[in-house]
Amino acid sequence: MTENTQTPSSPDPELPTQYAPAEVEGKLYERWVERGYFTADPASEKPAYTIVIPPPNVTGSLHLGHAFQHTLMDALTRRKRMQGYESLWLPGMDHAGIATQNKVEQQLAEEGKSRHDLGREEFVERVWQWKEEYGGKILGQMRRLGDGVDWSRERFTMDEGLSKAVQTIFKKLFDDGLIYRAERIINWCPRCLTAISDIEVEYQEDAGELVSITYGEGEDTLVVATTRAETMLGDTAVAVHPDDERYAHLVGKQIKLPLTDRTIPVVADTHVDPEFGTGAVKVTPAHDPNDFAIGQRHGLPNMTIMDEHGVITVHGPFLGLDRYEARSAVVGALREQGRIVAEKRPYLHSVGHCSRCRTTVEPRLSLQWWVKVETLAKAAGDAVRDGRVSIHPEEMSKRYFDWVDNLNDWCISRQLWWGHRIPVWYGPEGEVVCVGPDDEAPTGEGWVQDTDVLDTWFSSGLWPFSTLGWPEKTPDLEKFYSTDVLVTGHDIIFFWVARMMMFGLYAMDGEPPFKTIALTGLVRDERGKKMSKSFGNVVDPLDWMDKYGSDAVRFTLAKGANPGTDVPIGEDWVQASRNFANKIWNATRFALMNGATIEGELPPVERMSATDRWILSRLNKTVAQVDAYYEDFQFSKLSEALYHFAWDEVFDWYVELSKTTFFAGGEGAKVSGRVLGEVLDTTLRLLHPVVPFVTETLWTTLTGGESLVVADWPRDSGFRDEAAEAEIENLQAVVTEVRRFRADQGLQPGQKVPARLDLGGTALAAHEGAIRQLLRLQPEGDSFSATATLPVAGATVALDLSGTIDVAAERKRLSKDLAAAEKEKQQAEGKLGNEAFLAKAPDNVVDKIKGRLAKAEADIARIQAQLDGLPAAQ
Incomplete structure (x- = not known):
């Protein structure tokens, strides 16, 4: 299951009675950064795993869409790091030409000035000042979310290295005849006073x-x-x-x-x-x-x-x-x-x-710079068609092909001052000279540089390799290119994904910029409505983090992440995730106080109870299931699997079933304490990539280990015990049915009831003490008189509810349930007996109806037995 390579110290079993995220998260994150856990080493012999962050605008702040995608990227890179990969998640920001220039122009307007009053050079300097003072707010917010990015490699699309990359590829495209200047109809924004691309x-x-x-x-x-x-x-x-x-x-x-x-x-x-x-x-x-x-x-x-x-x-x-x-x-x-x-x-x-500004666009004839995309777009399509790049989910491939197979030449010039200035000079005799980063710009009377800047997407299209040092052949580029996964919304296939594919294949000799494109949906409100300021339903994720903790926000987003589909989210769901974090906390506190340990090897199987063997079997199946879901980018399914395993099976069943063992003490308690320690150790490792803070706090306390960030990822040991699983499933069926019956009778959860348990001939006999404790069932006593009998899972539970049950009302209730079950059976039999229906219905629909029939038949047998067990009417 888990190969713990860290030497545990003596864990401190003392944990606060309640989990307080605000007191934990910030300190933990800074500790991770200070210890260099997120810093990738290009000299490492470990296999590389790379994700580059879709660079947020320098003007931006963390919104739910960012938090959503960042949670998924963080989970992927954390898991791979735990699996032994040299994991690099590279951060950075985009200079966001139009948006940033607009911010500074608005600032100037408040002073009664325009950019023309300052002139180009002074205005650009003013934008840099704004960037240093106000830009990059989102980077601090990323730390708050827990983004495990390598801050030592933080990049900006207008820093020196990336500017060199832009100038290099422009020169290469120009020399290859793939960049040209022509008068064409463009989309013109009369407010921003610049050309904008079709996709803007x-x-x-x-x-x-x-x-x-x-x-x-x-x-x-x-x-x-x-x-x-x-x-x-x-x-x-x-x-x-x-x-x-x-x-x-x-x-x-x-x-x-x-x-x-x-x-x-x-x-x-x-x-x-x-x-x-x-x-x-x-x-x-x-x-x-x-x-x-x-x-x-x-x-x-x-x-x-x-x-x-x-x-x-x-x-x-x-x-x-x-x-x-x-x-x-x-x-x-x-x-x-x-x-x-x-x-x-x-x-x-x-x-x-x-x-950007919602102004009606004006088609306008204009002299602009263009990228000839025909060969570039064909290469981008071929890379997916021949399998070098996979798109997930696969059905999104059509949208990608619809775009790259019908791509028009790309207008890359913008009539702005903030951005990468086009590296072309015009001479007094009509000369046109494109200057590379190592070339001298023409000088002398009459020589002027083109006044336009490049479309923001031009520089961000180089992001997967420019951030690793290209055009230099750096150790980072050698180690970490091509990147493994691009996690991005399906809404920017056209803006960004296709641009990166075209430039990556062109600049890197046919090696694509990423191996997999994992497309996500968009975050919506709990009713599925698009979030918009005009709708009044925009949520600041930082507000939810303040209220419920970052783990709760992350887990909610991951639980909603079905590939390629939109993600509804509401505050109630975040609150439920907070409750889950509290459940993990409380259960681990209980385990620590009752002897849970990871010290020493697991006891031999023959010394374990069926309950111990059941939870270890379920644990290994969960490890395998979670691994499969990660490889398929099924974040919702892996989160649900972990939620139900941790809450239902570990905390609600194994911990509860083990209480009698712990209270009894002795050898059984020692065995179960070691098993519980193993289960918690592995469960916290599995949960860590999605909910890193609470798991880190609990795991280091449980194990004395250094950090989950650098701990080993769990492995499926192959241990399975189907007999133990079947045994505990029967026990669960008995407990669940009796609990349901008690609730139907209006009995309080803690109210004790005399009962006779007929468990003979089944493996449940060994669990009578646990069953009685879980169900608050007393020994039957001399005056016992069964007023209700519940047959379930090969066992019979007879209850004496004298004075607590209204027999007539119970018979009426059960008769109503029986009639509903018989009606359900009749409807299912009718459909399954209809040849015309069977000829047309898909197999999954037929199977679903067969399942309904089987359930109805089981319900009928169960309810009839309960009716038969009721005492005669008085």
């Missing part, structure tokens, strides 16, 4: 106004519909389908563009759907990506009509109007001319918004 655009249904407008004059007219009437000022064509006979006479002609002095051509393009609307569409190449493509095919001019703030720049009555003001003004002017033929408002349609 969030779409939502907005109420708009759909207007149908007549273009042209006389017989040469057609109708187009739009929700963005202001963009007609930049129309350079109207497009129809080549096979649409309605407009065949107009194709190639010039028609009048309303509100302007221009005429525009009618072009035929297969992109147009003749069945949608009027079958004619306005073409604004500078303000719509589809229109831009049409314009490229037909050689149409690109006419930009707005500036970066979304203000109209076309001379005329609309000059200087905001885009929304212009929309109303244009519609009004068209209405005056009688060109509005239909209006629909409100009209719900999908509108893109900046994910």
Whole structure:
């Protein structure tokens, strides 16, 4: 089970009567860090196990989503460390270009200034000052959660080493023809004043106004519909389908563009759907990506009509109007001319918004830098298809392939000042020079560096190898790349996962950045609703940690972690996890006070009771089960397995069953004390990766060992005793049924009742003392008269409830239960006798109904026996 390589000292059995997380957690964590438990050694001969943390924004603070994923990553790395791996969990932060610049610009606005008042160099210095003073709040919060990260390797996406990596890969991509500069339609945020990528655009249904407008004059007219009437000022064509006979006479002609002095051509393009609307569409190449493509095919001019703030720049009555003001003004002017033929408002349609500030995004023609992704994306798809990288759960692979197989070129330039500046210089004669980290930048009159910075995801896409020292061939890179698991939400497959795959395979000669992508769901409230400030259901995990302890928050999150599915969480569940931590505490205190020990070898099996053999058999099965669940990233199942083993089997059954042995003393007490010590030792080791604080405190007290962080992970010894398990299961059945009966009769838990136990012919006879103690059953005595008889598990328990039971009421209750069981049996038999149902129903459904039938039959037999055992009505 557990190979304890640490030499135990004499444990101190004294523990406070109650567990106080606030008094334990902070001190324990700092002790772990000071002792270097989380610091990985690249010179170690142990096999490596690596996880790099998804770098939180430097502007961020710990939210439940962070706490959720960090708990899972911490559990994985703690377990692997205990298994003998050189375990590295590497921390760090992302510079978060737009978010951080916005923070500092807001600060400046309060001073009545803008970044332009400071100038670029002074503004960037101001951002660094903000980062040092306010950034990184989340790092301290990670310590509070118990993150076992290697703080000696903490990285920041704009530190010197990572900046060198960014410049190196940009130069390599540029030289390989995979980075280029071109004028394309991009998503522009008029609030943040920068381009944003497709995946940073969030779409939502907005109420708009759909207007149908007549273009042209006389017989040469057609109708187009739009929700963005202001963009007609930049129309350079109207497009129809080549096979649409309605407009065949107009194709190639010039028609009048309303509100302007221009005429525009009618072009035929297969992109147009003749069945949608009027079958004619306005073409604004500078303000719509589809229109831009049409314009490229037909050689149409690109006419930009707005500036970066979304203000109209076309001379005329609309000059200087905001885009929304212009929309109303244009519609009004068209209405005056009688060109509005239909209006629909409100009209719900999908509108893109900046994910940072929620401003409506404006498609805009712009000169930007791009990554040519075709070969990079193919490599990212192939790495999963050929098995070098696995996605878990496997069904999430489709979402990944849908993205990488249809990826458009990536716009990587941002019109910001905070970030990695694009390492390209322009010369006075039109020269373009890309500068690597070891190159000298061009100097002299007329040479200027590109003013844009790189998309934040460009630098974070290098995270799995840049943090290990690339482009240098460092010992860390040699030892810890490629990383083992990426734990991340399924919502950022597109933002981050695909970027890392493309860059890792490209930079590291086809070696992927991670072996497994373990995708999680999102944390939601207890009703399954998305957490949002507008909904008023956002929870600060630190509040729950203050109230219930970090272990309780961690265990709640792990219990909800089914691969790829969202995680509902409520305060009641955290409170229940706190109760579990208290249960572990109290049971271990009891064990320590009653002789539980890990000293010496386990006694021979022949000296153990059936109860001892049962718990050791269950313990080894639990070790095997937990190991299997870890390998499959089934955190919910492993947490449930540990919860039920620890609470139900160890604390509620084994400890209770052993009390008679402990109280009796002698050899049996010594054997059970050693078995209980072994079980607690192993159980605390199994629980430690998920609930590290309470287990550390209890384990070091129990064993005298140095720390669970560096203790050995339990191993399944292979010991099984099915006979002992069956024996204790029968005992549990007897106790459970009698307890249920007592509760039904309204008896108090501590109320003693005379009883006759017929255990002859079964292995239960050896447990009569424990059964009587657990059930508060007295010897029958001379005046015993059975008023209720309960047959269960081959035994019979006769109870004398004279004066405590209403026979008529009990008969009525049992008759009602019997009728329900017979109805259940009838329904199950009906379904199983229906050939049509059996032909269509899945095997698991049929098996479930068979189980219902078997249970109903057992319930009928049990209830009928109880009825037969009742005394005759008076």
